[in-house]
Amino acid sequence: MGRIIAVANQKGGVGKTTTSVNLSACLAYLGKKVLLMDTDPQGNATSGVGINKGDVNNCIYDILIDDVEAKKVILETKVENLHIIPATISLAGAEIELVSTISREVRLKRALEEVRDQYDFIIIDCPPSLGLLTINALTASDAILIPVQCEYYALEGLSQLLSTIRLVQKHLNHDLEIDGVLLTMFDARTNLGIQVIEEVKKYFQDKVYRTIIPRNVRLSEAPSHGEPIIIYDPKSRGAEVYLDLAKEVIKNV
Numbered sequence: 001m002g003r004i005i006a007v008a009n010q011k012g013g014v015g016k017t018t019t020s021v022n023l024s025a026c027l028a029y030l031g032k033k034v035l036l037m038d039t040d041p042q043g044n045a046t047s048g049v050g051i052n053k054g055d056v057n058n059c060i061y062d063i064l065i066d067d068v069e070a071k072k073v074i075l076e077t078k079v080e081n082l083h084i085i086p087a088t089i090s091l092a093g094a095e096i097e098l099v100s101t102i103s104r105e106v107r108l109k110r111a112l113e114e115v116r117d118q119y120d121f122i123i124i125d126c127p128p129s130l131g132l133l134t135i136n137a138l139t140a141s142d143a144i145l146i147p148v149q150c151e152y153y154a155l156e157g158l159s160q161l162l163s164t165i166r167l168v169q170k171h172l173n174h175d176l177e178i179d180g181v182l183l184t185m186f187d188a189r190t191n192l193g194i195q196v197i198e199e200v201k202k203y204f205q206d207k208v209y210r211t212i213i214p215r216n217v218r219l220s221e222a223p224s225h226g227e228p229i230i231i232y233d234p235k236s237r238g239a240e241v242y243l244d245l246a247k248e249v250i251k252n253v
């Protein structure tokens, strides 16, 4: 049965989508069968693997709100072994519509049950909020990967995220664990980055991945070409580090 990992942090721009896309593609490159699920209405993970959002008929919205079966929404990508459940802007209304829906927190979990056996990993790219979309992702997942950007105020908001995780563990998903905290956009030229690493390690101890994602221009260019880094520039530092992360994630299973 596939391991489901939610990539979540309610803070915007910390590297959730970059990590979801590139970790998924690197796991697939290493021979794992992977389903990437985009639950962010911005749909950047969807376009990041080369899907034109304008061509998408059904998206995650239809699974959550209209009970469409997950297998009818899954698309292939240009990466071998990597499938995606896409998101489009229609998802923006889902948070509000979910409020009055029966079993609103467990809809994603139930939808994934029927496809889970077909994958080794299901990676969920969460939106930058702690609303019902993220709660659905955490309820459906075995583990959470928390990207933390190496910048001033890095730890700000994490206590809110941790208390949401505790609430989900208590009421909706007892087995949810932290797969790891991922330090992103590290810049070796500044002391600040090193201070943030120390602070995060002090707080999360052995839960911090050994792999640290540096700032890398190729990583920021790849989405505009609709390609994960392992295809866009397989020799880049960005591809190297996301492959290292994929190996750590496999080892954690």
Ligand SMILES: Nc1ncnc2c1ncn2[C@@H]1O[C@H](COP(=O)(O)OP(=O)(O)OP(=O)(O)O)[C@@H](O)[C@H]1O
Pocket (backbone or CB within 6 Å): 011, 012, 013, 014, 015, 016, 017, 018, 019, 040, 042, 044, 126, 127, 128, 184, 185, 186, 213, 214, 215, 216, 217, 219, 220, 221, 223
């Ligand atoms: N390691 C990196 N090196 C350089 N640029 C990066 C790196 N990681 C992410 N970026 C860039 O930083 C921006 C924010 O990253 P990303 O979209 O992955 O964050 P996010 O947490 O998913 O954002 P949101 O909260 O809006 O969904 C993007 O423009 C992305 O290309």
